[in-house]
Amino acid sequence: MEYLPVEVIGNILSRLGAARDVVIASSTCRKWREAWRNHLHTLTFNSNDWPVYHELTRSRLEIIVTQTIFQTNGLRCLSIIMDDVDEFSAAPVIAWLMYTRETLRQLHYNVRTTPNINILEKCGRQRLEVLALAHNTITGVEPSYQKFPCLRSLSLSYVSISALDLSLFLTACPKVEALNLVSIDIVMSDPQATMEMTSNSLKDIYVEAISLDKIILEADSLEKLHLKDCTLEVFELVSKGSLRLLKIDDVSVIHLDIGESAENLEIVDVSNFTIMWSKFHHMIAKSSKLRRLRLWQVVFDDDDEAVDIETISACFPQLTHLSLSYELRETALHYGSQDSFQLENVAVLELGWTVISDLFSHWVAGLLERCPNLRKLVIYGVVSETKTHEECHTLANFTSFIVRLMRKYSHVDVQFEYE
Structure with missing residues (x-):
C-alpha cells in the first residue's frame, strides 16, 4: 500500500463515498490524509449511512459537514441527502456551494434551507453536469445569467417552481439530456394555463405525481417518455420521430398525443x-x-x-x-x-x-x-x-x-x- 500513488488512494477513498468512512480511512497515515485533502473527488453525507446522524442537532450537523468539505480540494461530486433534517441554515449551505462550485460536476441536495437560497445562482455558469434537487423552492430564473452550459441530467423532486421558471430553466440548460420531475409543485398564473417545455437536447423524461390541465413538450431528440401516477387533461408531445420508449403507468389523461413521434417506437409499456x-x-x-x-x-x-x-x-x-x-x-x-x-x-x-x-x-x-x-x-x-x-x-x-x-x-x- 505504501507504493500506491496518492491519486490512486484518492480514487479508493472516492469509491467509499460515505463521508464518515472516508474520514476514518484517511486517518490511516499521512499519505492517505494527503489523498483525502487533494485527490478526493466524491463525498456523500447520507442519513442512512450512519445512525449517529439522526441524533445530532442541526447546528452540530452543519459544523461536521462544513469541516469535512473544507478539508478537501477539487470535489467533483457532492451528495447531501439528509431525510431526517427538516432544514439547514442558509449561510453554511451557501458556503459549501461557493467553496466547491468551480470543480463540482454533480450535486445531489435534498434539504430545505432557511431562508430559502437561490441554488441556481450559486451553481450557474460553472461545469455542473448533474443536478438533483429536492425539497427546495426555485424562483426568479434568469436564463441569460444562470446558465448551465454543461448540465446533462436534471432531477427535481418535491420542488416548488412556476411553470414559467421551469420553462426558463430548461432554456438555460442547452445540453440537458435527462429530466426527472417528481411530485413538483408547479405554480400556474392561470389554473387552466398550458405548461410548455422546450428542449432540443432532451432525450429522456420521467414525470411522476403531477396534476395539471395541459402539458406541451417540444423535444425533437426525445427517445424515452415515462409518465407515472399523473392526472392530466392533455399531454402533447411535439418531436421529430426519435421516440424509442413510451411508458405510461397509472395515469389519468383525457387527451394523449405523441404526434408523429411513433414511427421509431421500439417499446410501448402501458399499465x-x-x-x-x-x-x-x-x-x-x-x-x-x-x-x-x-x-x-x-x-x-x-x-x-x-x-x-x-x-x-x-x-x-x-x-x-x-x-x-x-x-x-x-x-x-x-x-x-x-x-x-x-x-x-x-x-x-x-x-x-x-x-x-x-x-x-x-x-x-x-x-x-x-x-x-x-x-x-x-x-x-x-x-x-x-x-x-x-x-x-x-x-x-x-x-x-x-x-x-x-x-x-x-x-x-x-x-x-x-x-
Missing part, C-alpha cells in the same frame, strides 16, 4: 390505464419497429372493445415480446381464434388475470396457436386468500387445462407468477 383501443392503436399504428408491447391491467373505455391481436400482428411485424392483462370478454376469444394471421416473431408471451375464469384458458390456447416461434410463456394471476369453492374449481380446471395444453408445446418454457 393501470383506461384506453380507447381505436384511438390508442391509431396513435402507435405506425410503429413498425415495435419489439415489446405491454398492455397490463388496462381498462377499456367501451365495454365492447378488446385488444385486436390481428391488428397487432399486421402493424408490428418485429414484435418479439407481448404482455397482455385485462378483463376478458367473449370478444377476446374472437381475436384469438382467427386463422388469417400469426405473431411470427413473438418469443416471449406474458398473460395475466385479476379474476380467473374459463375464458382465460381458451384465450391462452388461442394466442399460443398464433405464436409459432414462442419460447417462453409466463402466466400471472391473482389468487385471493379466501377462495370460494367455485374459485378453487376454476383454478383447478385451469391448471389441468394448462398441463394438457403444454404437452402440445413441449418446447415452450412455462412459468407461473401468482400473488
Whole structure:
C-alpha cells in the first residue's frame, strides 16, 4: 500500500463515498490524509449511512459537514441527502456551494434551507453536469445569467417552481439530456394555463405525481417518455420521430398525443390505464419497429372493445415480446381464434388475470396457436386468500387445462407468477 500513488488512494477513498468512512480511512497515515485533502473527488453525507446522524442537532450537523468539505480540494461530486433534517441554515449551505462550485460536476441536495437560497445562482455558469434537487423552492430564473452550459441530467423532486421558471430553466440548460420531475409543485398564473417545455437536447423524461390541465413538450431528440401516477387533461408531445420508449403507468389523461413521434417506437409499456383501443392503436399504428408491447391491467373505455391481436400482428411485424392483462370478454376469444394471421416473431408471451375464469384458458390456447416461434410463456394471476369453492374449481380446471395444453408445446418454457 505504501507504493500506491496518492491519486490512486484518492480514487479508493472516492469509491467509499460515505463521508464518515472516508474520514476514518484517511486517518490511516499521512499519505492517505494527503489523498483525502487533494485527490478526493466524491463525498456523500447520507442519513442512512450512519445512525449517529439522526441524533445530532442541526447546528452540530452543519459544523461536521462544513469541516469535512473544507478539508478537501477539487470535489467533483457532492451528495447531501439528509431525510431526517427538516432544514439547514442558509449561510453554511451557501458556503459549501461557493467553496466547491468551480470543480463540482454533480450535486445531489435534498434539504430545505432557511431562508430559502437561490441554488441556481450559486451553481450557474460553472461545469455542473448533474443536478438533483429536492425539497427546495426555485424562483426568479434568469436564463441569460444562470446558465448551465454543461448540465446533462436534471432531477427535481418535491420542488416548488412556476411553470414559467421551469420553462426558463430548461432554456438555460442547452445540453440537458435527462429530466426527472417528481411530485413538483408547479405554480400556474392561470389554473387552466398550458405548461410548455422546450428542449432540443432532451432525450429522456420521467414525470411522476403531477396534476395539471395541459402539458406541451417540444423535444425533437426525445427517445424515452415515462409518465407515472399523473392526472392530466392533455399531454402533447411535439418531436421529430426519435421516440424509442413510451411508458405510461397509472395515469389519468383525457387527451394523449405523441404526434408523429411513433414511427421509431421500439417499446410501448402501458399499465393501470383506461384506453380507447381505436384511438390508442391509431396513435402507435405506425410503429413498425415495435419489439415489446405491454398492455397490463388496462381498462377499456367501451365495454365492447378488446385488444385486436390481428391488428397487432399486421402493424408490428418485429414484435418479439407481448404482455397482455385485462378483463376478458367473449370478444377476446374472437381475436384469438382467427386463422388469417400469426405473431411470427413473438418469443416471449406474458398473460395475466385479476379474476380467473374459463375464458382465460381458451384465450391462452388461442394466442399460443398464433405464436409459432414462442419460447417462453409466463402466466400471472391473482389468487385471493379466501377462495370460494367455485374459485378453487376454476383454478383447478385451469391448471389441468394448462398441463394438457403444454404437452402440445413441449418446447415452450412455462412459468407461473401468482400473488
